[in-house]
Amino acid sequence: MTHIKRLPDHVTNKIAAGEVIERPASVVKELIENAIDAGCERVELRINEGGKEKIQVIDDGCGMSREDAAVAIERFSTSKIQSFEDLETLVTFGFRGEALASIAAVSIIELKTKTASEEEGTFLRAEGGKITQIKEIPWKKGTTITVRNLFFNTPARRKFQKTDLSETRQIYRVFRYYALAYPELYLSLYNDDRPIWRLQPAELFQRIIDVFDPGVKQYLIEVDYHDTQFSVSGYIGVPEWTRSTRTDQYLFLNKRFVKNRTVEHSVYQGYGQTLSHVSGHPFFVLMLSASPDKFDINIHPTKLEARFQDDRGVHHFISQAVRNALGTPQIDVTQPVEHFKKPVQEQQPSKTAAIPFEHHHASHEMPSVIDKVQSEPEFTDQTQRIKYKVDREKIWQVHQCYIFSQVKNGLIVIDQHTAHERILYEKALRMFNQGEKPSQQLLFPQTIQLSRDEIIILNELLRHLNKLGFEIKISDNNTAVIEAVPLEVRIGREIEVLRNIIEEYMKDEYKDLDLHDRLARSFACRSAIMKGDKLTPDEMYKLIDDLFATQFPFYCPHGRPTVIDISMKELNSRFYR
Structure with missing residues (x-):
């Protein structure tokens, strides 16, 4: 009798969905990326109850045919790549063919779409990854996807979602990524039918002001730096204008929001001693451009982490770009990137043989962690x-x-x-x-x-x-x-x-x-x-x-x-x- 069994498709689909779709903001991320990949000029996002009950993304992109719409919610179905070698020249957000399938596996979705060449559009409804209805409808070019009752069939995941306000704030954060990366697009966000952002196409400087606050413009310094391998543009904050957290630090690699400790550290090194008299973290919105063969984005299904072939080269490039923007001297960076540590100072011998106090913290030992x-x-x-x-x-x-x-x-x-x-x-x-x-x-x-x-x-x-x-x-x-x-x-x-x-x-x-x-x-x-x-x-x-x-x-x-x-x-x- 065998003890190892092959899991049925409906179980594996739910497991795979958990890798890509962690919360409502994950759905927003994937749907906006699909809209941008479809060549849209406008994206409208509508959410209700922190995205748990409803997420709707409306775009005017190329749309899908009836056949493509039916295949799109199946795993590993994508129009972005045809072979493994295509990953080396990837220029789109999507490529794994998992996003829409993962969303469909844990929600009820309705899809309305039409291409420019078709006379009629397509309506598709799916519950838990199963298509329950597909038909022709009158529609305009583009795609509207409505996601309802997220995690309705995975109660454990639904139970551990944050409050509506916490989820809403995370959705705002994700929306902000694309608003900054694509200032040339019309982007709007509505929360419970109340307009939050209605952003007109603009230059990046104006988009930063529109996304954050008019008062930020007095603190921005432009960055524009190039060499043979990389180019970076964007804005950094003046050294005196720091934030209490790192949440207002935005790095985009070929217009994709990513996290990379090497680049983050290089920004701080670029500021150098100018940050020594202030506490907090600098503000930055940086657009880094590089050939797709210089980095790897296919590390995790969320595609938030990037790895570079030449970490040290990227670190040196970004730190010099920040120094150049600040007008501070450019110096060569010789310390290896993987050793971001302060030098250990040698201890000087004591000038006296005094006996140190054996201080007692009120006769109680210090707990290792005091959380409660x-x-x-x-x-x-x-x-x-x-x-x-x-x-x-x-x-x-x-x-x-x-x-x-x-x-x-x-x-x-x-x-x-x-x-x-x-x-x-x-x-x-x-x-x-x-x-x-x-x-x-x-x-x-x-x-x-x-x-x-x-x-x-x-x-x-x-x-x-x-x-x-x-x-x-x-x-x-x-x-x-x-x-x-x-x-x-x-x-x-x-x-x-x-x-x-x-x-x-x-x-x-x-x-x-x-x-x-x-x-x-x-x-x-x-x-x-x-x-x-x-x-x-x-x-x-x-x-x-x-x-x-x-x-x-x-x-x-x-x-x-x-x-x-x-x-x-x-x-x-x-x-x-």
């Missing part, structure tokens, strides 16, 4: 609280950063920022759980301009921010008005705190953390006392008192220590007593 407040040792022992009882008259602030205080068995040093972070973090969690909502009304409400992505996130977070004490109204023109903030937010920092909460959420969106926990962390971090804030003795005493009243006082929510405990024994040994 429950993972920390709870501070409930009354004896421990007595150990850290401080004298109001024996507290000092050092460099407006650390608080020193004498305790019964020695000395404690407290990081004023991380300590206050811990206090605000636990308070925020209580507010979420108990419904407390203390806030302060602003005498002058603050208006903040946000991107489309940020507005989506703010809508998603709004009811949770209300529980913290924020009162925010969102307008139609991507602006929000802050009318009230939590008591802990210092007046004048309202916009900074809100913007950082949104940015931190964007960075942590796919981490396995509770939403309230993530919001409490970012709120605490941005609202806490900062390094450089001068504190009075009463404020320092209250900070210490509040810290040791928390459940877990020894580490901030991100895992950094709040307290260093230096015993008298250690002090005595330092002075050879």
Whole structure:
């Protein structure tokens, strides 16, 4: 009796679909690429409920005949290549013949299409990869594909999709790739019948402004550089204009959005020391052109990763292009690409034979990972609280950063920022759980301009921010008005705190953390006392008192220590007593 069996086609099709179609944005990517490959001048995208219920792509490309439409939803059916050798001269997006078949395998699709030479168009309906209806219809040249009930027959995949707002934001991101790569096309996007983008053909500079915001034009620097193997054009941001994440970095290889660590690193190297005085990541939209035989895109079904024959040559070329745009000196890059590491500095011998402190982080070992407040040792022992009882008259602030205080068995040093972070973090969690909502009304409400992505996130977070004490109204023109903030937010920092909460959420969106926990962390971090804030003795005493009243006082929510405990024994040994 054999134990190994050949899987039926309907099972293998669903498995293969999972490689190509991970989420609604994957469907959008494949359908827009098909429209562009069909030679369209216009693409219209319509979505409902984050693309889970409906995705529709309308193009005016070459269309398909009845016969081609029927074959198109079968696996490994493509008009892009005829032989393996064609991969070496590939100029289209599609070539594997899997995209439409994968979409059809996990959804209900309706396809309406017509070529210029035919009098009638074709209507095709398929459910789970099976054609249920095909007929002639009156239609115009081009193709309209409507995808409904994505993952209706794979409930496990459907269950693990993100919220509608998260999926919508990912679709916006994918749409943005093609809007930037093809500024010569008419492109539009509608979300629940509401227009989000209606982009007219334009030069790349204007398209960047249309896609992002009119304010970006003052920060853009043009890149235009060529050699015998490559050419690159586009725009980079001025060094002072950086982003908190890498999401606004766009690399296009022969107009295909790709990810490549070599190129990304080369951009940073091109900026060189100009980024040393700022934090964050540079903005760039770069169009790299190369012969198809110089790179390989057929690495993964999603075709997002590119590999180059000559990594070092590409790295050198891009870094020089960025330097040239910035007007900085061009230097030769001799370090191998595969060793992107800072040089290790030799340790200098110590000038003294002093005994190092054996610092104890409040007598607790630092956990390797602190992702949840429950993972920390709870501070409930009354004896421990007595150990850290401080004298109001024996507290000092050092460099407006650390608080020193004498305790019964020695000395404690407290990081004023991380300590206050811990206090605000636990308070925020209580507010979420108990419904407390203390806030302060602003005498002058603050208006903040946000991107489309940020507005989506703010809508998603709004009811949770209300529980913290924020009162925010969102307008139609991507602006929000802050009318009230939590008591802990210092007046004048309202916009900074809100913007950082949104940015931190964007960075942590796919981490396995509770939403309230993530919001409490970012709120605490941005609202806490900062390094450089001068504190009075009463404020320092209250900070210490509040810290040791928390459940877990020894580490901030991100895992950094709040307290260093230096015993008298250690002090005595330092002075050879």
